[in-house]
Amino acid sequence: MQNKTTFMIAGLLIVGAVIYLMVSSTGSTAQFFVTVAELQAMGDAAMQRNITVSGAVLGESIVYDAMAPRVTFTILNVPADPKEVERRGGLAQVLHDAVQDPTGPRLEVVYNNVKPDLLQNEAQAIVRGKLGTDGRFYADELLLKCPSRYEEEVPAQAGD
Amino acid sequence: MVGEIGTLLIGLSLAVALYTAYAAWRSIQLSAVPATAAQGKTWLQSAQNATYALAGLLGAALLVLLVAFLTDHFELSYVAQHSSTVIPVYLKISAVWAGQEGSLLLWCALQALFAALSTGRASERARPLVPWAMVFLSLISAFFVAVTLFLSPPFTLLAQAPLEGRGLNPLLRHPGMIFHPPALYVGYVGLAIPFAFAMAALITRQIKEWTAAIHTWTLIAWLGLGLGLLLGMRWAYDVLGWGGYWGWDPVENAGLLPWFTATALLHGAVMQEEQRGFHGWNMLMVIFSFALVLFGTFATRSGMIQSVHAYTASNLGGYFLTAIAVTLVGSLALLFTRRAVLKTSSATVENLLSRDGMFFLTLALFSTLTLSVLVGSLLPTLTEVFSGQRFEAGPEWFDRVTGPQFAVLILVIGLCPLLGRGVAALKRLQQLRWVVIAGAVVVPVAAAMAGLTEVFSLIGFAFVGFAGAATLAEFVDGVITRRKRTSEAFLNALWHLLRLQRRKYGGYLVHLGVILMAIGIIGTRMYPFEAQTSINVGQATTVGEYTFIFEELKNDFIADYSTTWANVSVYRGTTYLTTLQPRLNRYTGTEQTITVPALHPALHEDLYLILSGWTSNGETATFKVVINVLVNFLWLGGLIFLAGGALALWPRMANRTWNIVALVVGLFLLIGAGWAMWGMSHGSVSYGGGRPLVGQQAPDFRLSLLDGEMVSLSDLRGKVTVVNFWATWCPSCVDEMPDLQTVWEAYNGQNVTFLGIAYQDSETNVRSALVQYGTTYPVGLDTGDRIAEQYGITGIPETFIVAPDGRVAYVHVGPITADVLSAQLDALLK
Known part of the structure; x- marks a missing residue:
């Protein structure tokens, strides 16, 4: 007694369930994905939320306490729009400019974990975590892309 | 020269690929009309030859690049970026595809090879499709070759050839x-x-x-x-x-x-x-x-x-x-x-609760999985377009969305063999109902008894047990049915079953592999454990059920990198497991540091140790401990998965000899992979029995004393034995000798024995030292460092006090003083 309708219903049920999973997960676990400037613009709305921020690492700001372990460093604003990045001469150039600019928006990041090998000056950092009440960003995860001196696939050390 | 040849080959390839497309297309046009059919055939043959030529040209280009790496042609920018003179040959070979340009060339070569083989050696059924397939395949090849040639050429030259290359990215070694x-x-x-x-x-x-x-x-x-x-x-x-x-x-x-x-x-x-x-x-x-x-x-x-x-x-x-x-x-x-x-x-598929229905579900689920992962990967773009705010999907998002889908797939894997096509459907399910129910109950119960009690994981384990039982039942059933007909031995029947129905049983084997992998995934994803700990040298610290003793920090220089590692002895309770050496490598060429974890695998979990930092005097080190529950099921499942796939691929027409060769080679590869994962040490070394902890049985040994007598530790049961490892060339050992003699004299007559074990020393020196310090307790030489290994000593002097019942009562690393020794002996002799 099964016919096309049964299959349609089964199919729709599955698709519906999956869409529900996607939407509910986006609502609760997905992270805002912003630049440093956008994070600052968010103001109070940024508190209490899971956020992903990307920026350029300022090498001279890296402080590592190997015993804790804890590493703190500052990231500088990098535009997110790929077209904008292209216009300004490519990612490496944009990272370099960001680090050279003393007035650009910046964010201090605290990461309570082992210092990743790729944390260096002008690296592109993608930090996931929460903004603390002290204005510093407390990262649960830190992913890094290498400065494009290394024009090759360099998988990063992902902290967890 | 090398560079020019390479580029020329790629350029020619582009021309040949375009020609192939044209020739194939021509042949299709001409073959459509009976009058020109013969011409069409000629054009087709020409196109086929061209596909072989393309494979040859690109293969040659790849070979040229390979040779350039092997002979250190650093005038090629790509070689200079990814190779150096000091890396071993096998890494130079893999450096060919370490970067964008080389990997694109590899892609092109493989593409051309596959195109040539699939069209040239097409089966009867495929023949009619070959001409058009050739058109598409050669256009695809042309695209990739063009991209390689114009946008990412591997043979660009540097203005000046450096003497040394930058070296292969350490992560790729x-x-x-x-x-x-x-x-x-x-x-x-x-x-x-x-x-x-x-x-x-x-x-x-x-x-x-x-x-x-x-x-x-x-x-x-x-x-x-x-x-x-x-x-x-x-x-x-x-x-x-x-x-x-x-x-x-x-x-x-x-x-x-x-x-x-x-x-x-x-x-x-x-x-x-x-x-x-x-x-x-x-x-x-x-x-x-x-x-x-x-x-x-x-x-x-x-x-x-x-x-x-x-x-x-x-x-x-x-x-x-x-x-x-x-x-x-x-x-x-x-x-x-x-x-x-x-x-x-x-x-039309008629019944959802049938084998066909299960296939429908399978396809539906893989489609939704594809959609889920695609959406997740593009979530920032999608959410920005739809809501103005960019969201990113982290691992949590993916786990939550794909987890249930994977779980249902496991269920389907189990259901499918149980459902027939149409009417016979439920009969099979009836026959096997106890088997699969048993599976669905046993696995979660076993997991719960082992301490894994998360509800969702138990549901997952139930699905796993169900599917595993159903799949295994297929094998057993197949063998039983065959034996009814042929009365073969069990293994014989199994062999023939696998040989004759490769796709079916290869598929079931793949399913088994996936089921095992699911166990590993459930364990690691639902029971994550991670901790940081700092330990001082010589101290112990407990994390979970493991005890770690940080022995020491060491340094070395190898080829183009310096390495620092920590020796960490690992115990579970008082049982010595292994000594792990997590390390940090610093590569001079690329100024990169790499953390190399140390691993102690076991069936129920992996102990994973990372060295994260240390103080400059080496006195304290920080470690990250990760426990991966059930992860080895993932790797084991992966091996079985691959075996199943290989079985399904094996050609039907192969004769007996080929089958046996394949079986031997396959087993060899599987065992090799297994050995690489679990047999080789991943940063773990075994110090004989490790340093026995206080409370452990002191390892028995036989010592040949200088006066010719042989004494074993077990002979000394009932007495308190002081076992001292020393050497004449060790200043602190020599320092403690007077103290040892003093205590010996004081306690001689009581239930105490002393044994001095000279480590890597010569008899002459030892004898003179004994005379010099007036040592009168028994001393012997540790030939071949055997006793030292048994006691896991990492330096001298080290002193062990063994209680009358044979257990280690006290361990002292470094020179011991008379006061300390006396105090310990007093406590024991009470």
Whole structure:
């Protein structure tokens, strides 16, 4: 007694369930994905939320306490729009400019974990975590892309 | 010279690829008209020759690049970037595909080779599709060659040849990384074959047989992708040092997505070949497989998708996006125009609770999985477009969305063999109901008893048990049925069963592998454990059920890197397990540091230790401890998965000798892989029995004393024994000798013995030292360092006090004073 309708219903049920999973997960676990400037613009709305921020690492700001372990460093604003990045001469150039600019928006990041090998000056950092009440960003995860001196696939050390 | 030859070869390849497309197309036109059929044949032959020529040219170009690496041609910019004179030969070979340019060339070469073989050696069924397939395959080749030649040439020269190259990226110096790209590329490139033949089938309206025609190629591509993914996971686990194996990174997903659609295609193909329809599904699956391959390349190489895995941003992005668009629009349009043909030839699936229904569910689920992972990877773009705010999907998002889907797939794996086609459906389920119920109960109960009590994980284990029981029942049932007919021995019957029904049992083996992998995934994802700990030298610290003793920090220089590692003894309770050496390597060429984790594998979990930092005087070190529950089921499952795939691929017509050879080679490879993962030490060394902890039985030994007597520790039961390791060339040992003698004299007569064990010393020196310090207690030489190894000493002097019952009562590392020794003895003699 099964016919096309049964299959349609089964199919729709599955698709519906999956869409529900996607939407509910986006609502609760997905992270805002912003630049440093956008994070600052968010103001109070940024508190209490899971956020992903990307920026350029300022090498001279890296402080590592190997015993804790804890590493703190500052990231500088990098535009997110790929077209904008292209216009300004490519990612490496944009990272370099960001680090050279003393007035650009910046964010201090605290990461309570082992210092990743790729944390260096002008690296592109993608930090996931929460903004603390002290204005510093407390990262649960830190992913890094290498400065494009290394024009090759360099998988990063992902902290967890 | 080398550079020019290489570029010339690639340039010629482009011309040949374009010619092939033209020639094949010409042949199609001419063959359509009977008058010019003969000419058509000639053109087709020419096109076929051209495909071989293309494979030859690109193979040669790849060979030239390989030679350039092996002979250190640093005037080539690509070689200088990825190689150096000091890396070993096997790494120089893998450096060929370490970067964008070389990997693209490898892609092109594989593409050409597969195109030539699939068209040149096409089966009878595939013959009618060959001309059009050739057109598409050569256009695809032309695209990739053009991209390589104009946008990413591997043979560019540097103005001045450096004397030394930059060296291979340290992260890539791992066997997994050597085979991972080629395996993945076999997968990516391989998927172009079914795509081209499918398009040919659509155009010629011969859509019934195309899946069977290129079934082997689909299987090769699918297996290649699977192997590439597994290798990548193992590499991440061994090398990246974060304790995990999958990060749901967009580039990782780029390899997973076509694997999903390829798996769906394989299942749909089974249905199509059994005349059960699914023609439309299969077309869609193959189109999306190829589109996702292009998408994967785009994701890895364009820099447009935020990912830490990607090659740096380059200008390739736009071209690949165009290619994806052209592919999708073209093939979907073609599909649309042929929809009438597809409809008339599709059978209908009648019953959802049947084998066909299960296949339908399988395809549906793989489709939703593909959609889920795709949405997740593109979530920032999608959410920005729809809501103005960019959201990103982290691992949590992916786990939550795909987890339930995978769980249902496991359930389907179990249900499928139980349901027949149509009426016989429930009979089988009835027959096996106790078996599968047992499976569904035993596994979660066992897990719960082992301490894994998370509700969702128990549900997952129930599904696993159910599916595992159902699949194993298939094997048993098959053997029993066969034995009824042939009265063979069990193993014989199994061998013949596997030999004669490769696809079926290969498939079941793959399912078993997946079920085992699911166990590993449930364990690691639902029971994560991670801790940081700082330990001072010589101290112990307990994390979970493990005790760690940080012995010391050491340094060394090797080739082009310096390495620092910590010796950490690991105990579970008081049982010595192993000594782990997590390390940190600093590479001088690229100024990179790599953390190399140390691993202690066991069936129920992996102990994973990372050295994160240390104080400059080496007195304290910080470690990260990760416990990966059940992870070895993942790797074991992976091996079985690959074995199943290989079985399914093995040709039917092979004679007995070939079968035996294949079996031996297959077993050899499996054992090799198993040994590489669990037999080789991943940063763990065994110090004989390790240093016995207080409370442990002191290892028995036999010491040959200087006066000729032989004494064993067990002889001294009932007495308190002081065992002192020393040497004449060790200043602190010599310092403590007077103290030892003093205590010996004071306690002689009481129930105390002293044994001095001279380590790596000579009899002459020892004798003079004894005379010099007036030592009167028994002393012997430790020949071959055997006793030292048994006691796990890492330096001298070390003193052990053994209680009358044979257990270690006290351990002292370093020189001991009379006061300390006396105090300990007093306590014991009470």
